[in-house]
Structures are given as structure tokens and as C-alpha cells.
Amino acid sequence: MAKYKMCSGLAMMPEHDMKLLKDMSKKGWHLVGMKGLLYRFEKGDPCDYDYALNMELTIDKDMLSYYEASGWHPVVIGPGYQIFRAKEGTVPIFSDKASEEEVLLRNQKQSGKWASVFGILLAAWLIIMRMIDLGFIESIVLIAISTCFVFTFLPYLGFSRSLRKLRKNIS
Amino acid sequence: MAKISPYETGELTDSIFLILLATLKPIHGYRIMQEVMDMTDGIIVIGPATMYTTLKKLKDAGWIMDVGEEDSKIIYEITEEGRKILKNNFDYRKNLISIAEKWLGGKNHG
Structure with missing residues (x-):
């Protein structure tokens, strides 16, 4: 038996989602994977777990060994993100703010770069659409570029928000 | 104002100091x-x-290096540059301790 819940966008509200996963585990529903933007849960015994999100671009056995050695087990490994689970009270995956800030900055720059590219492409396509008539292809290309822009710009906003919050806590 | 990185100044945080050790x-x-x-x-x-x-940053700074792999897990060791940085930082911390010992133990200001 499985249950599904909507992800609020891991880059946008990571704390909210990690709390959701923790609350679900307390009720006996444990994250087992993701289906698109939906978290998939399976029933088990209620447990006190902590969940943590990391956004490392390259995953390999070496990188995962650090988490396993600290008691964090990978539950979901997606493109550019990983969700780990550990017993409640395990040392957080980021034990200092500087390293957390660094990962957020890197992700912010990466998503910002792509958001700029798709933003420029979108603007260019809008201008082209006014100049020539390509029929239904215009709409398909517009939707494709807009989707790419949204899926890079929203994470950029999310990372920027997380960085502001982190820096406010540091200062 | 941009934060100055310990990797640029050699002023190691406690964690980096211990990792190098x-x-x-x-x-x-x-x-x-x-x-x-x-x-x-x-x-x-x-x-x-x-x-x-942190290990990636230490490697980029040239203070540690890969010296092998076992079961796809990387083995690290400090470099000569890393030893120099560690020694400098150790001497700095030792000096601070001697100053504190003189002031706290000798001329007692508190």
C-alpha cells in the first residue's frame, strides 16, 4: 500500500518538506521514492527519523560513504539532489554554516546561469514571434522555453532565499 | 565586504586544523x-x-591529495604545503596559549 504527497519544490522550501517527511515517518509512512513531483510513502512502523536534503551534482560510492559512516542512508537519489534519512538526533549533514553556504551558493550560481540563458531565449523568442508567423510551432517552442525558464528560475529564487536565511542566522 | 577564506589566509578553523592532523x-x-x-x-x-x-576545498588548495582508492573510496594524505600550513597554525596557536598563560597565570588581570 502506498501514499503520495506533493513535493513543494525541494529548492524552494526544503525545511518544510524535510519536516513533512519526518512527520509522515512518525505516523508510520516512510519515504521510499519520488514519482515526478510526488513523494511516495510506504507503510511501516512509526519511527523518529530526521531527513536531510543535499544537492550534490555528482554522486558516487565515495561521496555516499561519508553519509553512511555518519548514519545517514540515501532514500532518494535524483538528478542533482539527494534525500537522506537517519535516526532522530543524528549529527546534521552540515555541521557548519560555511559549508552549507558554499553548496547553496554553487547551486544558486548554477541555476541562475541557466535561468539567464532561458530568460534570454524566452525574450528572443517573444521578439521572433512578433516578426514571423510559424503557426502552432510558435506555441510549442514558447511552452518549452517557458517551462525550462520556470524550472531554473524558481530554484534560483529558492536557493537565494535559503542563502539569505542562512546568512541572517550567521550574523 | 567579501569574506576572506581560510584557504587564502592560512588562518585555519578548528575543524580544518583537526582534519589536516x-x-x-x-x-x-x-x-x-x-x-x-x-x-x-x-x-x-x-x-x-x-x-x-571541506575535503574538496582542501584538495583544491593543495593541502591534501588523493593517494589511492579502496573499494571506490578515496584515501587522502596531507601534502608538503599542507604540513607547512598546519605547522604555521600550530605555532600560532602555541604562541597564543603562552601569551594567555603569562597574562592569566602571571600578571593577573582578572
């Missing part, structure tokens, strides 16, 4: 966390994401 002998990256915790009797505990990020 742990790499005086070849060691698996993931084992360094346990080593630091044992060295400090659990006072300093480094999380996995912090450790992984």
Missing part, C-alpha cells in the same frame, strides 16, 4: 569524521556534507 597518515575520507570525533572526545563532530565539501 587526521591526514598526517593516509586515511579514507569518510574515516576522518570518526578520527576527529575521537581526537576531541566527541566535542567536535563534522557532518558528512561538511566533510565532503
